Amino acid sequence: MIEILDPTVQPGAGDPATGPTWAPRPDSLAGRRIGLIENTKHNSDRLLQRIGDLLKSEYGAAETRMWRKRNSSVPAHEEIIAELKQSCDVMVAGIGD
C-alpha cells in the first residue's frame, strides 16, 4: 500500500475542500438591475446588449448598464467592480469573438 498527495487546488475563494463560494443567486430577475461587462472584442458590446435587452423583455429586469474592461485578458478593474457593487444586482460577463 502506498500513499499519494492530491496535486489540486479548488480555484476561487472558500474552503479548499469544498471549492469556491458563489454569491447567492436571485430567485427571479424581475426588477433587478443588470450589469454587463464588455471585454473589448469585436461585437461583444452588441452581444451583451442583446442579452441585456432579452433579460428586460422576457424576464422583467429593470435596467441594464454596460462597462468596458481595459482588454480581454485582464479582470474587470477595481472601478468597475466598485460601481457594479453599488448599482447592480446581477452581472453578465462574456465575449464576442
Add this chain to the structure above:
Amino acid sequence: MASSLASARLAAADEGEAMELCHRKGWTDGLPVVPPTPARVRAMLEGLGLEPDHEIAYVAHRAVSITAEKVAINAVMAGCLPEHMPVVVAAVEAIGDPRWTYHGPGTSTAGAGVLIIVNGPVARELDINAGDNLFGPGWRANLTIGRAVRLVMRNVCGSRPGTLDRGTLGHPGKLSYVIAENEAESPWTPLHVERGLRPEQSAVTVMAAESPHQFYNQLSSTAEGVLTTLADNMRISGNVMGQTQYVLVIAGEHMRTIAGSGWDKPRIREFVFAHTQNSHAHLKRTQRMSGAILPEDESRMRPLCASPDDILVVAAGGRAGAFSAFIPGWGSARASLAVTKEVTR
C-alpha cells in the same frame, strides 16, 4: 522542514495502481505520471529549502495561491528531479506575474503554450538542451520542467481543456515547451543579459506562445539574405493584427552566417521589425483589418510588433541544417508580456 504536508492523501495498492488513480482523478496530461508520494514530494522541497506552505505565486484571476507543496507534487508527477525544482519554481513565478497576465494565455481559444527559455549556468548544469532536435524529445529536463508547469496550470490554476483551458487547437508545446540558449557557441549577448541580468545568473524567460514556425534558407551566405527569408515567412503569422511579441530561434548554420556578417541581436531585431510590416490595404484585402480600402492604405504600413524590442532573439538549435524558427506570442503584447525571472538556488 518545520511544517507538514497539508494536501489530502489517497491510498493505492502499489505504484501501478497509484498511476491509474492519478489518471482516474483527472490529474494528468494524458501520459503516465510518477506517483507523488510524501517522500518524493519532501525530497523536492528539501532541495529548495522551502516550507510547503510558501507561496510561489498568486494568480489573481483565479484567486488561487500556488504553494511550494503543490508545485512539488506536480513536479514529482511530471518526472522532475529535485535539482529541476528551482527552474520550475522560477517559471511558475513568471506565469503568476501580472505582466504575463495568467487569465488570457491560460484560458484563451488561441491556445498558448508556455515557452520557457533557460539561460545561465543552470541550463548547462541540468543538461537543458540548446542544440540538436531543440523542440523534440530526448532530454529529461526539457520535457519534465515544462510538463510540471503545465500540470500546475491544470491542477492548481484550473486550466483544464474544455473548461478553463478553451484552446481551439492547442499545440504540442502545451505538453512541454522548454529550451535553453546555446550560450557556449553563440557570439551574441544572452537573452537574460539583454533583459537585465548578469551572465553568471541563471534565468527563465517565459512567453505565452504559439508553436514554432520553421523556415528554410539554404541559399544565402549573408545576414540580410537569411533574415529576408525569415521576414517573408513571418510577415503574416500569429495574430497579425494583435502585435504580439515574437521569439526568433536562430540555429547553428544561420547563427554562423548572420554573425559572419557582423550582425548582433539589436541589428537582427531592427531588420526584422522593418521588414515584417504589412500595408493596411493588404490587411484589409485579406480580411484581417476591417473597413474599406482607401487609396492611402497601399502605402500605409502596420508593423507586426509594436517595437523592435518585442522581438526576442535566441541562439539555439542544431549545428547542422539551414533552418531556424520564429515563434509568435499569444494574443497581443498589450494582453501578455514575456517575463524573465532569476532562477535562485
